[in-house]
Amino acid sequence: MSETIQDNKLVELTYEVVDKKSGQVLANVQFPLSYVHGTDPVLAKQVTDDLEGRSQGDVIEVPIDGNAIYGSRDESLVFTDSIENVPEEYREVGKIILMEGEKGDRKEFIVTRMDDKTLTVDGNNPLCGRDLIFRLEILTVRDATPEEIEAGTKVVDGPDIDPDRIVPI
Incomplete structure (x- = not known):
């Protein structure tokens, strides 16, 4: 039986943001976004509420009022x-x-x-003033480690990387 999304579960997902009126994809996140459910407000509450109880492999669509998240134009x-x-x-x-x-x-x-x-x-957020659909694909649901719960996201072992020292290729 697969795990379901609830507090203190690490969730990895990809998503796209679609303009409800035109169907145009406005943003597309293909690399996994990870967060610990219930501890990190990286996603809008309406989205995390709809993710609650879902499992790996689920694809959901959440209608969002762009004004509610990004403000009025x-x-x-x-x-x-x-x-x-x-x-x-x-x-x-x-x-x-x-x-x-x-x-x-x-x-x-x-x-x-x-x-x-x-x-x-x-200077307005490009998503304000639009009716949106967040289409999310859940890739992973598992128990978060204590370090991940504290960080609110996936913790990866490896070298510390100073972003100011990264040289573009």
């Missing part, structure tokens, strides 16, 4: 400027730009539109 976070005011390296649709406000707070903006004269960036 805020048009004041959309800016259009002359392309001449934008550095060359940011002149690409889909490019993420990290900006800092007057108080030192940082926010990511995505280049959403560009033509010969202007460039538009949007």
Whole structure:
């Protein structure tokens, strides 16, 4: 008998986020995401509630209101400027730009539109304001170790890797 998802179980899954209206896949996570059920809020509560009692191999679809998770769309976070005011390296649709406000707070903006004269960036999460479906495939369900319960995720033995020292290939 396979184990079911409940508190203190390590769960590994993959998922995709689909726009309910268009059917377009908006995000796709193919590498396993792991979390310890009941200890780590990596997923929205609505998703973890629907995962409760499920088993390895199950595929579920959870409808989500994007506004509930990502907030309502805020048009004041959309800016259009002359392309001449934008550095060359940011002149690409889909490019993420990290900006800092007057108080030192940082926010990511995505280049959403560009033509010969202007460039538009949007600071809203791309999933806000949409009706979504989270399609999840459960790959593993097992008892979490005490170390995993404390960490809230899978703990892998191996060397500590300093992410600042990783050199892109």
